[in-house]
Amino acid sequence: MKIKLRKGRSPFWSIPYGIASLHALVAIFGTTSVSAQSLSFPIAQQINCDRPQGDAQVRTCIRLKYEASDRQLNEVYKQLMSQLSGEERSLLSEAQLGWIKLRDKTCEFEVYKSRGGTGYGGFLNECLDRMTKQRTAELEQYLKQR
Numbered sequence: 001m002k003i004k005l006r007k008g009r010s011p012f013w014s015i016p017y018g019i020a021s022l023h024a025l026v027a028i029f030g031t032t033s034v035s036a037q038s039l040s041f042p043i044a045q046q047i048n049c050d051r052p053q054g055d056a057q058v059r060t061c062i063r064l065k066y067e068a069s070d071r072q073l074n075e076v077y078k079q080l081m082s083q084l085s086g087e088e089r090s091l092l093s094e095a096q097l098g099w100i101k102l103r104d105k106t107c108e109f110e111v112y113k114s115r116g117g118t119g120y121g122g123f124l125n126e127c128l129d130r131m132t133k134q135r136t137a138e139l140e141q142y143l144k145q146r
Helices: 015-046 054-082 086-110 120-145
Strands: none
Touching (some): 054 086, 054 120, 086 120
């Protein structure tokens, strides 16, 4: 079977080869990402964040600490939202979106001089963690007032 390609089209995107190639690429990249994730998961389980060994583990522990703070914030936010009326919910939702932008930009500014350095991610996550804990405390106060 002879395939005619329109001018300017590569054989990769032709029907017989393109779809098969595309499926092959998806399979390769999908497998690679799953493999990469499964390889990193056991390593993360072995880290003792009370006594991290080396910079990479310190950065991982800082990131895990921030992720835990973010989950706690989301739980408190959901609890508070469940107790609010329609208009209050709308206002809190807008306020929370504004706070997220403020937090992210504040932390970017705070660690700006560290960009490009090996500690940048850790410094950024420390800032995000600190501000997220502060916001969680604020939302918990709103919950107590209800």
